[in-house]
Amino acid sequence: MLRIAVAQTPGTRLDQWRGTLVLVDELIHGARQRDAQLVVLPECVWPAYCIGSPGEYFAARRGGLPDDAFFANWLAERARRERLSICAGLITEQGTSLRNTALLTSHTGELLGRHEKCFLWDFDHDCFQPGERIDPIDSPLGRLGVLICADARLPEIAATLVARGARFLLQPTAWVDVGAPGRPWNPQPDFLIRARALEFGVPIASASKYGREGDARFVGSSLICDAHGEVRAQCGPAETALAVADVEPCDPQPPAVSPEQRRALLAASALAPRTAVPLPLHVLAVRGSGSGALEAVAASPGSGLDALPTLILSGEAKGGGPACALCDGGSPRWLHAGCETPAGGVRIAVLSDRDAKRFAAARCHALRGAHLIVVLGDEIVECLLQARAMENRVFVLQVGASGFALYEPGGRLARSARWPAPGERVCFSLELSVAEAKELARDTNVITGRTPERYQF
Structure with a gap:
């Protein structure tokens, strides 16, 4: 001691x-x-x-x-x-x-x-x-x-x-x-x-x-x-x-970094190319079950899906556990942990709660230009979610069994709610262009300020 x-x-x-x-x-x-x-x-x-x-x-x-x-x-x-x-x-x-x-x-x-x-x-x-x-x-x-x-x-x-x-x-x-x-x-x-x-x-x-x-x-x-x-x-x-x-000084936990992640993290730092101005992202939270429920939401009057892209959050997805789907034309498609998808100039990455506990996966997505990282599951403490948002200057959206929580790029809680009753929904929009600004302060950029030649994992 x-x-x-x-x-x-x-x-x-x-x-x-x-x-x-x-x-x-x-x-x-x-x-x-x-x-x-x-x-x-x-x-x-x-x-x-x-x-x-x-x-x-x-x-x-x-x-x-x-x-x-x-x-x-x-x-x-x-x-x-x-x-x-x-x-x-x-x-x-x-x-x-x-x-x-x-x-x-x-x-x-x-x-x-x-x-x-x-x-x-x-x-x-x-x-x-x-x-x-x-x-x-x-x-x-x-x-x-x-x-x-x-x-x-x-x-x-x-x-x-x-x-x-x-x-x-x-x-x-x-x-x-x-x-x-x-x-x-x-x-x-x-x-x-x-x-x-x-x-x-x-x-x-x-x-x-x-x-x-x-x-x-x-x-x-x-x-x-x-x-x-x-x-x-x-x-x-x-x-x-x-x-x-x-x-108690401890035997440290070596950073959990895969060979692919290591290559990305140790490569020269540069801002991801900007392909388009990100459209606002609409978010619908429902207590649905299975893809049929999501398609019903998409087709219902006033769904808001005429203003794309839209992220649908489900508290009771097919196969058990929370999930999310993206609608950017046509039927909603499930987004699984580990995927990364562009839509309307918006880049969304999805991680499991286990992967979000370590910095590497979220960092690699941020280096590729992610604006929003969705974390599926409850087995992660809030300070780690806040850290993933702040260190990458991205939005982080946790989707759990009882509800969801949104953290803005500075790491503060922006919105949280429990899942609505069956047949009801929670709707809001995100201006994801905020996540393109990677400076914490003047000349203090979380991407270009990295010095990978000095890192070791």
């Missing part, structure tokens, strides 16, 4: 570095007082994250801000003093360029390894060069992997660390508020970290910032998640705090 602490800190400025040292020192000491063996500090806890530009950073350096070597040595001294391993985010210098970096220091003060952020987020591009390696780090506590903030949004990065033997993951982060005004939200503490831990079978410890830096607002909510996707400790959205929990 490993006792981990995550330290949550407020947003700061370059000229506040002295106060940052005092606060970080207090948090490190507090973690040791609570018997932690390892403490994780946020992304760019030193000296700040939102620095504006490299020019502003180097101006601060000329004004007295110490360099990254100073902070690395300072961390080593605290690690030795407290007999505590430390993972901390900081800015590192490489000539005139900067990297968004995390250092892992052992309880003896030895620098064990480093990770540089690979998947840059929005304003990261104004300041940092991307990292080029995805390697686990060997430590006295076991082999571990480090993700920095948006690295967790691409499943391939966590999958590579686990495939290379990481038994737990550490995440210095600064979760940016991407919610509606007055409703702070970020998908990572909401569902994504739980999904990553559950899918890959490893604990994850995430330390975030809260408050503001420049124009960015952070949501706090630092957390420690066990290998089963259960949150064991969590900070609030707006507090300087420590969260501490005991977790």
Whole structure:
């Protein structure tokens, strides 16, 4: 069993570095007082994250801000003093360029390894060069992997660390508020970290910032998640705090990737060619049985099937279990798990709940241009459905025994309903063109931002 602490800190400025040292020192000491063996500090806890530009950073350096070597040595001294391993985010210098970096220091003060952020987020591009390696780090506590903030949004990065033997993951982060005004939200503490831990079978410890830096607002909510996707400790959205929990580093679950999927995932990334503007997709949900029931729906007045294409969801399909059929002219045709079909510029893929538990199948469909992924069955937890939607920027529609649930490309639940009574139906439309936009933020694309040459499954 490993006792981990995550330290949550407020947003700061370059000229506040002295106060940052005092606060970080207090948090490190507090973690040791609570018997932690390892403490994780946020992304760019030193000296700040939102620095504006490299020019502003180097101006601060000329004004007295110490360099990254100073902070690395300072961390080593605290690690030795407290007999505590430390993972901390900081800015590192490489000539005139900067990297968004995390250092892992052992309880003896030895620098064990480093990770540089690979998947840059929005304003990261104004300041940092991307990292080029995805390697686990060997430590006295076991082999571990480090993700920095948006690295967790691409499943391939966590999958590579686990495939290379990481038994737990550490995440210095600064979760940016991407919610509606007055409703702070970020998908990572909401569902994504739980999904990553559950899918890959490893604990994850995430330390975030809260408050503001420049124009960015952070949501706090630092957390420690066990290998089963259960949150064991969590900070609030707006507090300087420590969260501490005991977790069991686990033998990782190797990513389940077929040879065909591996070839697709490791090929060069490019957006799928756009063949036509996707038409709106009409959806009808019925409690039908067999193809005859679907044909009756299609032929009934007011079915809406005159505006094609239409996806029909059935809660009691022929052969048992939920199913779906597509009507794009003529009789509806069943869509089985594993199929992919274009209709009216819309590309729909269908997965079993078992296949949707792993990222590879949905990812391959997204790389081929899927707008909607239909998941048949109930044997999958919601956070994994949300992750499949968010990491691919697609709609995900789960069709289960008791009803259906629709998740929008950001991962949030858009609609859910139980199956209607016999003879009744639920109708709605989807504007699937939304799923053609693969950018999470400026210059942050979930397809073209991949670096397959660095992945291993």
